[in-house]
Amino acid sequence: MALFGTDGVRGLANGPLTADLALTLAQATAVVLGQGRSADARRAAGKRLTAVVARDPRVSGEFLAAAVAAGLAASGVDVLDAGVIPTPAAAFLIGSIDADFGVMVSASHNPAPDNGIKIFARGGVKLPDVVERRIEAAMAGPMLLPTGAAVGRIRRFADAEDRYVVHLLASLPHRLEGIHVVLDCANGAASGVSPDAFRDAGALVTVVGADPDGVNINDGVGSTHIDKLAAEVVRLGADVGIAHDGDADRCLAVDATGAVIDGDQIMAILAVAMKERGALISNTLVATVMSNLGLHRAMTEHGILVEQTAVGDRYVLERMNEGGYSLGGEQSGHVIMSEFATTGDGLLTGLHLLARMAETGSSLAELASVMTVYPxxxxxxxxxxxxxxxxxxxxxxxxxxxxxxxxxxxxxxxxxxxxxxxxxxxxxxxxxxxxxxxxxxxxxxxxxxxxxx
CATH class of the missing domain: 3.30.310.50 (Alpha-D-phosphohexomutase, C-terminal domain)
Incomplete structure (x- = not known):
């Protein structure tokens, strides 16, 4: 059975996913991703390779991230430990500092006993299947075992969150003053950074699901349990609610009445806004075959083409990269804005959704009416x-x-x-x-x- 699934390696921590496996996987990653001209050039200049390692707050992430860092350092790779940050933040940081690759330890929306390992190549991009197969094969082969000064060092990535927030704020076409948002951080990786980002963008922020204790991630909160967020938005009379999942690579929303606004509706709103700004490349949106018929009809009415892919954000990303497109995603809330991100980013998506509300003065319900959701x-x-x-x-x-x-x-x-x-x-x-x-x-x-x- 293949080790890699549709989104990295995932399983029960200390079940199939052990510290030994994480260490060996990291060593094999160093072997495979440490090849190529850029890596050779760094070595020729007397420099070690660099990798970013991050995790979500589930308790098993502590030993798994430590094992990953150990495996990389033992292979001669310098590790920048970014701690608990969202998956899209890790992807951004890899590109931002020109690291050779990076690893995110997270099982996304899965319950706390599970965990996973996602590997990103240079630039913060997900690995193609062929490279994942090479890494899996390399786990059975010889490892890099430098000695002395050639071993890698492990250091704290002290300004990881600040760099990411600055990046998010710089992407916004409009500030968020006048909007009251309730954020549900799923007791996950967004718990620290998401409230800061929305407040710094000008919104009035109320937070739920932002008290991670290592075992309560996704437990009755977040994008897979959106009813709590909806009730809180209605109770407070807030304008909008934003729900992340455990690693914050997705975003769902609720309007002021508590009605859920899914990924298709969010993409419709953003596509129209981006077309108006001339930012929707080739006037094309990339969506999966599961996207609602209403999305297709709404896009046709606005002169926007829809390209379809198989289910899975990796297939959306592949098609976006092939066509050079700027917006794509899934009904589940994985939305990719390629001008600013290499993967789905729940914070980026939520911020841009609220920016559209602020820019137009429209409620989320009014914006979402751009498409009719078919049963x-x-x-x-x-x-x-x-x-x-x-x-x-x-x-x-x-x-x-x-x-x-x-x-x-x-x-x-x-x-x-x-x-x-x-x-x-x-x-x-x-x-x-x-x-x-x-x-x-x-x-x-x-x-x-x-x-x-």
Whole structure:
């Protein structure tokens, strides 16, 4: 089984993800990412390679980040320990100081017992699959074992948060005075830096979920538990709520009524704003196949093209890089603004969303009305052959449902990448109609793709 998943290495800390594995992975990373002309040039100039290491506040991150730092230093790499900061902050810092690479220890929105290791290349960009495979293979090979003065040093990255906040503030097209925002930091990596950034941008800030104790990350708070934030916004009469996940690479919002504003709606708002400023490259937004039909229709009405990718922010990033596009993301709230970030950045997204509110004088509900959200019904059909989604009977049923819906809906069948199941997604103007069609298609999938008992 492959070590790397869709977003780095992830698993139960002290289960499959041990300190030994973290150390070996770091050593292998030094072997693979320590190659190339820039690395050779540094060595020729008598300099060691440099890496940024950061983590979210879950308790296992303390020993895992220490193991990563030890593995890198033992391989002759100087480590700048940025401590607890968001994943996008780590990515930014790697590029900002021209580090050779970096490592973020986090399991994002997963519960506290899990953890993960994300590796970024020079410039703060995620690794392509081929490089991850090379690192995994290198774990079984010889390691770099310098001695004496050639071993790496581990130092504190003292101004990591300040550099990141300055970067965020410099990106804003408008300050946030007059806006009362409630921030839910998921008891995660954003707990320290996000309130500071929004206050420095001029907003009145109320904070929830910003008391991490190492075990309460994502526990009933954050973007995966947004009901608490919605209730607090309504109770306080605030203008808007912003919810991060554990490592703050995503952002969801709630308006003044407590209604959830998802990643599709956020992208629609930002796309229109960026087009007005001439900042939306090629007037194109990149979104996944799971994005709502309403997003596509709204973008068409505003003269904006939508390019679709497979599900996963890494695929969005790949397409953005290929086309040179400036905005993309997912319904889940991973929004990538490539002018300012190399990955999804929940703080950056939230700040720009509020800047649009301040610039226009509009409420978030008014801005979100740019798109109509179509009811979306998702059915996970378990115990079926995920390789059989092209079965003639299934394909015929999808074609029939698509014809029935016409321009008023959409059908998508997608095989799970990790489980033996097929996801059936149907959008329609009416939720009952969407549920009926999704149920019928699920029955067809079960009838023709069921695995032997």
């Amino acid at each position: 979306q019904v998702l059915v996970n059909v378990k115990g079926v052959d995920r390789e059989g989604v092209d079965h003639p009977a299934v394909a015929a049923a999808v074609a029939s449902a698509t014809a029935v819906l016409g321009d008023s809906g959409r059908v998508l069948l997608r095989a799970s990448g990790t489980e033996q199941l097929v996801r059936v997604m149907v959008e329609a103007a009416d939720v009952d109609r969407a549920s009926q069609i999704a149920g019928e298609l699920a029955d067809v999938v079960r009838a023709h793709l069921a695995l032997p008992a």
